[in-house]
Amino acid sequence: MAPKAAAPAGYLASLAVAVLLAAALIPPGPEKTAQLIAVTAFLGTILGAIFFWKFRVAFALAMISLLLFTGVMTPEQMIKYMHMDVITFLIGMMIVIGFLEERGFFEYLLDRLVKPLGRSGKTLFAGLLVLAAFMASLVDEVTSILFMMALLLRITKKYDMDIVPFMIAVVIATNVGSSFTVVGNPIGVLIAFSGGFSFLDFINYSFLTVGLWVLLLTAVLSLVYWRSYVRELDEKLRRLGTEFEAEAERGSMAAPWAVFIATIGGLILHHHIEAALGLPKNSTLVAIPIVMAAVSLMLSGDKAREIVERKVEWWSLMFFMFFFATVGGIAETGVAKLMAGAILDLAGGDPALIMVLTLWASGILSAFMDNVLAVATFIAILQQLAPTLGHEAVFPAWWAMLWGGCYGGNMTMIGSTANIVALGIVEKARGRYLRFVEWLRPGLLFATAQMLLATLLAYLRFFVLGLY
Template sequence: MANLKKIITYVVSVILIFLAVNYVGLFTGGQVISLTVFLGIIASILFFWRFRVAFALIGTFVLLSSGLTDIPHLVEFAGLDIILFLIGMMTVVGFMEERHFFEYLLGRVTKLGSSSIRLLVVLMGMSALSAALVDEVTSILFMSSLVIHLTRRLDMPTVPLLILVVFATNIGSSATVVGNPIGVMIALRAGLSFAEFIRWATPISIITLFMSIGLGYLYYRRYFSEMDNKLKGYAQAVAPALADNGVREKLDKSALLLFIFTISLLVAHTTIENALGLEKNTILVAAPLLGAAIALFLQGSHARELFEKRVDWWTLAFFLLFFSTVGTLKYVGTIGVFAQQLSTFIADKEAIALPIIGYVSGFMSAFMDNILAVAIWIPIIQEMGVLGLNTYPYWWTLLFAGTLMGNLMTIGSTANIVAIGLLERQKLGHITVREWLPVGALVSIPTFTLALLLLYVQLPLMT
C-alpha cells in the first residue's frame, strides 16, 4: 500500500512538473520535455533511490526516442572522463582494501583520536585536507573506506560518521582550485589563480570546517557518546580480533607504494601536462588508470575478481546516464533560457545580488547537483560583468554556494553520491533523504551563511 502511494505521488508529481514547465511559456516543446525528464529523474531519486538507475534509463530512452539527443551527443555528454577517473580510483582503493591498508591505517588514526571528538576532528580534517590537495572524489573514496572499516571494528552505525566526512570533503574542496570541478570551472571562466583561491577561499573553508565539526558533533552527540565507550575498549578488543582474522599488523608495502605513486601523479598532474604539452587534466584522468593497471597486475590471478567486485558499476551507470541528461538540457537550450531570465532579473538589483546568487544557486546545487548549478550561473555572472557590475565577489559566492550547499541533499555533489554508493556496495544499508536532510540543513545553511557574511565583510577589498 505504501509503495502504491509513492508511485501515485511520483506520477502526479511528474505530470504537475510537465504542466508547470509548459505553463511558464518560456520553453519550446523540446525544452519542456528535456526539463521534465531531468526533474523526473530528480524526483525519482527522492521517491525511489534504490531504482535511480532504472529511472535514468527511462529518461535516456525518452530523450533518444523523442529526437532531443542522438548517440554521438549522448556519448559526448556522458562524462566519460569522470567515469574513467572513478573506475581507476575505485580499482586502486579496492586493491588497498584487499591488502588491508585501511585496517592498518585505522589503527594509526584511532591512536590520534583517543576520544570521539578528537577522532572526528582528525577524520574531518583529513577529509578536508585531502580534498583540497587532490580532489573531492579521490578524498571521499579513501575516507569512506576508512570510515567503513573503523565503524565495523567499533561495531557502530556507519551512516552518521560517513555523512560528516562527506560534509568535510565538500567544504575542503572549496579551499583550492583543484579541490572540486566547480572550482576549476569558476577559475577558468573568471580567470582566478591558485593564489587567489588561497587568499579568498582557503580561510573561509577552514572556518566553516570547524563550524561543521561543532554542528555535526552536536547533532550526533548520542552517537559520539556511545563511540567514546567503544573507543575505551578498542585497544584491548581490536588487536586480538585482527590477529584472529589473519589481518597483518604490518603495512603492505605494495599498497602503500601504489597509494603514494597514484596520489603523487594526481598532485603533480598540471606540471606533467605542461611539461609534455598535453591538454588540461589529461594526466588527472590517466593517472588512476595507470594505478588501476598496476593494481590488477599485483593482484595476479584474482585481478578479474577485484575489477568486478570493487568497482561500483551501479553508481557509475547512474552517473553516465545522469550526465547525459544534464548535457541534453544544454544541447536543446534549456539552460540558456534560465541564464537569460536570471541575468535580466538580477542585473538591476546590485544591492541584493550577493544573497540572491548565493541562496538560489545554493539550493539549485543541493537539488540538481552543484556542477549543473554552477554551469547555469557562470554565463549569468559573465553577463552581469558585461553590464558593468563588479562580479568578483559573485564568483566566490558561487564557489561556496556549490560546495557548502551541496551538503544539503544526497545528490548535491559527486562526493555525496559516491559515498552513498560505496555504503550500499558494502551492504551496510543506504542513506535516505529523510536521514540526510535534517543534518544536511543544520550544517549546510549555517556554514554557507557564515561564508556569505565573511565575503560581505571583505567586499571593500574586492575591487
C-alpha cells in the same frame, strides 16, 4: 521488487505539474516543443531518482531514449554531454581505491591513527572528525565513510555506546572534507572538468578559503551539540583503556603506499606536469588515475578482474552518464539559457548575489536529491551566464556550487551517498533504524551553520578583498 502503487501516481503527478509549469514559463517560439521535451526528460530523470531510487538507471535510459526518438538530441550530442572525462577519472580512481582496499591499506592507516587520539573523549571525538574529513579529501567520501564506520563499530562496541551520534558527526565531517579536493566528491570532479580547475585550485579556493574553517566550526559545534555523549566517552576511555583486539596480520604495505603516494602526488602536480610536457589543461588529471589504475591491476594479479567488476560503481556511473546527457538536452534546446536569464534578472547581474543564490539553491536541492543532480543542473546554467557576465563574474559561483552540494547534503539522511551508506551499515550491523527527524535536527543546524560560514568567507575573499 516492483515499486509501491503510490509511487507511480506521485511520480506522474509531480512530473505533470512540473511540465505544465514549464509550459507556462517558457515563452512561445519555434523551439518550444523541443524545449518541453527536453524539460520532460530532465525532470523525468530527477523525479525518477527521487521516487524510485533503485530504478534510477532505468529512468535515465528511458528519458535519454525520449530525446533520441523525438530528434531533440542526436547520438553525437548525447556522447558530447556525457562528460566521459569525468566518468573515466572516476573509473580510474575506483580501481585504485579498490586495490588499496583489497590490500587493507585504509584499515592499516586507521589502526595507527586512532590510538594517539584516545587520550580523552574530546580528542577522540574531534580527532575522528578531522580524520574522516581528510581521508575523504584524499580518496573519496564513500571510501572514507566505509572505513570510518568500521572503526566506529569497533569503538562503540568496546565502550557499549550508541553509534548514532558518532555516526552523524563523522558523516557530516566526511561531507565537509569531500569539498577540500577534486577527488573528494563526484561533484568536485564534475566542477573541475566543466570549469577547468586544477587540484591546486581546489586547495586554494575551497580548502584554504572555506573548507578548513568549516571543518573547525564542525568540530567545535559537534563537541558542544553532543557534549553529554563526549563526557560518557571520556569516562569509558579512562575506565576501559584504548587497547583493541588485534586483527589478522596483513601483507607488506610497500606497494599500496607507493600507489597511494604516486596517485595523490600526481594529482597535486598535474598542472605542472601539463605545463612541462606542453599538454592541454586537465589532460593529466584524467591520465594519472588511468595509469595508476593500470599499475594497480598489474599488482593485483588474479584479483584484477574482481576489482574491476566489484569495486567500480558501474550502476552509479551509468546513471551519471545518461543524466548528464539529459542535462545536455536542456542546454542544447536553450532551456538552460532561459534559466540563466531568470537568475540574471533575479540577481540584477550582481556577481555576489549570483554566488549566494547558487550556494543556497544548490545546498537546499542537495538535501532532498542527489547532489550530483543539483550541481549538474547549475553547471548548465553557469555555462550560459559566463558569456553574458564574463568569466570573473561567475567564477565565485563555481565554488559556491561545490560548497552548497557538499554542505547542503548534511541536512538530511538522504542528502549524500555517504549518509545513505553509513545508515545502511548501522541498520545491518546494529539493527538501528533512524527516523527522518533524528537526522534532521542536527543536520539542519550543521548544514545551515556551514553554508552561512561559507557564504561569509567567500564574500570576504571575492568581493571584499578581491582575491580571485
